[in-house]
Amino acid sequence: MPSSPAHKRILLKLSGEALMGDDAFGINRATIVRMVEEVAEVVNSGVQVAVVIGGGNIFRGVAGGSVGMDRATADYMGMLATVMNALALADTMDKSGLTARVMSAIAIEQVVEPYVRPKALQYLEEGKVVIFAAGTGNPFFTTDTAAALRGAEIGAELVLKATKVDGVYSADPKKDPSARRYSKITFDDAMAQNLGIMDATAFALCRDQKLPIKVFSIFKHGALKRVVMGEDEGTLVYA
Ligand SMILES: Nc1ncnc2c1ncn2[C@@H]1O[C@H](COP(=O)(O)OP(=O)(O)O)[C@@H](O)[C@H]1O
Numbered sequence: 192m193p194s195s196p197a198h199k200r201i202l203l204k205l206s207g208e209a210l211m212g213d214d215a216f217g218i219n220r221a222t223i224v225r226m227v228e229e230v231a232e233v234v235n236s237g238v239q240v241a242v243v244i245g246g247g248n249i250f251r252g253v254a255g256g257s258v259g260m261d262r263a264t265a266d267y268m269g270m271l272a273t274v275m276n277a278l279a280l281a282d283t284m285d286k287s288g289l290t291a292r293v294m295s296a297i298a299i300e301q302v303v304e305p306y307v308r309p310k311a312l313q314y315l316e317e318g319k320v321v322i323f324a325a326g327t328g329n330p331f332f333t334t335d336t337a338a339a340l341r342g343a344e345i346g347a348e349l350v351l352k353a354t355k356v357d358g359v360y361s362a363d364p365k366k367d368p369s370a371r372r373y374s375k376i377t378f379d380d381a382m383a384q385n386l387g388i389m390d391a392t393a394f395a396l397c398r399d400q401k402l403p404i405k406v407f408s409i410f411k412h413g414a415l416k417r418v419v420m421g422e423d424e425g426t427l428v429y430a
């Protein structure tokens with residue numbers, strides 16, 4: 192087993208829905224604490240960690256009210272949901288001994304500082320965890336695309352998509368029990384097969400920037416650490 196991390200700087204995409212734990216929506220306290228413990232282990236091993244957090248856990252709770260709404264307006268609600276998650280995550284990180292900074296793609300400066308790339312890079316060099324909130328700041332995008340974008344901007348070596356499934360499968364494993372998991376797959380193959388694990392915009396951006404993605408399960412204890420140590424875990428999507 193390798194004793195030092197395989198990566199110096201990573202971009203971790205955390206699913207908003209994973210924060211719910213077993214609850215119907217919102218943030219489950221035990222779940223967020225456990226996630227932060229796993230992140231802390233990686234930060235304390237000397238890896239620079241930036242995080243993009245999703246919003247599905249909160250947005251799902253209000254989605255009923257967005258039916259029939261203008262798509263862009265609903266998307267702004269989704270982006271604001273990610274700001275709430277980012278604040279909860281940063282608070283939990285600070286209490287666990289990490290230093291976290293939230294940067295928002297939407298101006299909301301009484302609450303969090305705006306995203307300024309050089310400032311983010313400075314925080315990372317200082318060993319702080321930077322949490323990117325509000326996705327890309329644009330409707331019609333996803334937080335997966337925000338992860339690809341910010342990952343490329345900060346020169347991350349790898350985007351880690353921590354999600355509900357333990358990798359990329361030949362079909363959606365929730366719908367097709369015979370689906371097989373790939374240990375690795377190229378961006379071109381993943382896009383050609385229309386694999387629904389990430390949206391095409393995120394895949395295309397990472398492919399063009401030659402920024403690999405690791406898809407792994409957020410629920411599997413120790414998986415994040417194993418990915419960072421370069422061990423065989425989840426699925427690698429590469430150019
Ligand atoms: N080919 C596939 N391989 C793995 N998961 C897939 C695939 N196609 C669809 N999915 C679904 O994608 C989901 C993860 O994507 P998404 O809901 O965007 O997660 P997140 O909330 O982490 O952004 C999984 O729960 C899985 O059911």
Ligand SMILES: O=c1ccn([C@@H]2O[C@H](COP(=O)(O)OP(=O)(O)O)[C@@H](O)[C@H]2O)c(=O)[nH]1
Binds near residue numbers: 250266326333337
């Ligand atoms: O750049 C972005 C990122 C997110 N969103 C909105 O925010 C919601 C929450 O993000 P996402 O679904 O990616 O979160 P996750 O699935 O990771 O919980 C999305 O559904 C979109 O409505 C958006 O409009 N632009």
